[in-house]
Amino acid sequence: MIPAMPTTRNYALIPAAGSGSRMGSVLPKQYLPLLGKPMIHHTLAVFCSHPGISRVYVVLDPDDTDWERHDCGAFDDKLEVLRCGGATRAATVKNGLAAMAGKAHERDWVLVHDAARPCLTHAMLDHLLAELRDDEVGGLLAVPVADTLKREGADGRVDHTEPRSGLWRAQTPQMFRYDLLRRALQADGAAASTDEAQAVESLGHAPRLVMGDGHNLKVTYQEDLVIAELLLSKAEKK
């Protein structure tokens, strides 16, 4: 008898151990309120309510004292809290993957998504899952660069204009198989990759670019909070 192929599962891994230095608020940005709930609550809700996601791992800073202040009890059946965040985003993801050992299998998919991208929707997630389901490498949501790009020269003047053709802005989720992602981040000794795709590229693979949506913004600066709240309220009205 041919043994049944094990089912490939989709796991979400949410790095949430940053301090939000560019936001300039005392409270780490993932806990700043959007429509009366902490940003991270919106992010986790997207994954915890999606039927295609088996389990959601959120990675916090070991010294995080804010998580307990917020009630995320609604997510209990799917959510697992890991207190093993590192000094860089890559280190946080690497530690999270290590903590998933024994739970995730080699070929299971891991969708790494920034806690600071609360405007992701089920439609965006569905699109990514459908596009990459049978892909050997995996990939990421991204959007083509729309602005004209200037290379800075001396004295704050333009040195030249960079061609933008073929350039994309990487977003998250970034979706890779557990085994490949773990190997890629282990090889990234300095934990310096700013996204998972970069670590996977360093192993010689070419991740797929999957058309994303500008609404999946990363909240980085104060002004992004206003836009994120508008997008979330629009989505709530639907």
Ligand code: CTP
């Ligand atoms: N992140 C993390 N561990 C780190 C740094 C970042 O888990 N050591 C997470 C952040 O919490 C965020 C995501 O990675 O959800 C994207 O990072 P970014 O937007 O850069 O957040 P911060 O690093 O917190 O912000 P800043 O760079 O402005 O300090």
Ligand code: MG
């Ligand atoms: Mg950062």
